[in-house]
Amino acid sequence: MNATAMHRIVELCLRLDNHASRLYLSLARNAGTQELRGFWQDIAAKNEQHLLYWDRLLNWADKGMLNNLFDDPRKTLDELTGLEEKVYDLADSCTQVRRKKKAFTMAFKLEFYLLHPVFETLSQYVATFNGDAGSDFSYERFVNRLFDALQQNELGTLELELVGEVIHRLWKENRRMAFLSNYDELTGIFNRRGLFNAITHLAHLAQRNENTVGVLMIDIDHFKAINDNFGHQFGDDMLRRVAGSIREGIRASDVLGRYGGEEFLIFLPRVAPVSLGEVGEKIRRAIETMPDTRASVTVSIGIAHGHVGREVDADVKALIYQADEKLLAAKAAGRNRIEL
DSSP, X not given: OHHHHHHHHHHHHHHHHHHHHHHHHHHXXXXXXXXXXXXXXXXXXXXXXXXXHHHHHHHHHHTTOOOOOSSOHHHHHHHHHHHHHHHHHHHHXXXXXXXXXXXXXXXXXXXXXXXXXXXXXXHHHHHHHHTOTTXXXXXXXXXXXXXXXXXXXXXXXXXXXXXXXXXXXXXXXHHHHHHHHHBOTTTSSBOHHHHHHHHXXXXXXXXXXTOEEEEEEEEETTHHHHHHHHOHHHHHHHHHHHHHHHHHTSOTTSEEEEOSSSEEEEEESSOOHHHHHHHHHHHHHHHHTOSSOSSXXXXXXXXXXXXXXXXXXXXXXXXXXXXHHHHHHHHHTTSSSEEO
């Protein structure tokens, strides 16, 4: 159900953006000036760039590379289905719109409809794997262009300005909620959910390319004692610093997440097994020698590696289990060490 639901969710997003492009092209055809016609055509072209994202996501969904990103996919499907009906009708109603103020009202109404949280969640997911730096702010620039054009055409009214402000605030809240659903607020790295979403995607790529993958399970030694002796605020600061130190010790292509309270997991989608010990030892030393700490902070690390077969999820879980067993062995052997 989940894979099918995700495919249908992405298909609906694709259709919604197609309706949006149709609306903007209608406004362009009916624009009274060449300048305004060019503006709406440019907005339509920018909107059609989104279609590339949806095609990419559909491809990932077909290959099983897209995890379920929503708590209740059936509810999300129902909401998007109802939304499509509204956007379809709105696009149809714009075929004869000629007045400038009416055109901008329709545009803002469309953008309000398209503020469903699913769009920001999927946008952030795509950006994770495509290095789309700055894509988080593209929607803000998009809405600002509508505002600028509104002012240039001397159409600014209190009502439209309020609508624009509501759209901007809702977008920011959607962006914040999408971030928190996949990232740990304290450390800024993936939370458990975001971590497994990312691992699923990368594990399928590794399986297709027959790459060796690696898993490192990292646990801060005696973390409860650190909290008890120095306070939870100090403990939170240590979690942030340890996460930052780990992040500096891995490649941009590797995935880091907070697996549990003081546990971190690294997934390396392509790695030479002989180098895993070096990676683990580099991280262990970096944390042990962190400057300006009132407490001695060390970590224990368990490491596993292997290939991902046809049962991707099962194979990933098996590797994590192996790494966790190695972590337990490292702790039993005295902590502040790695186990391969």
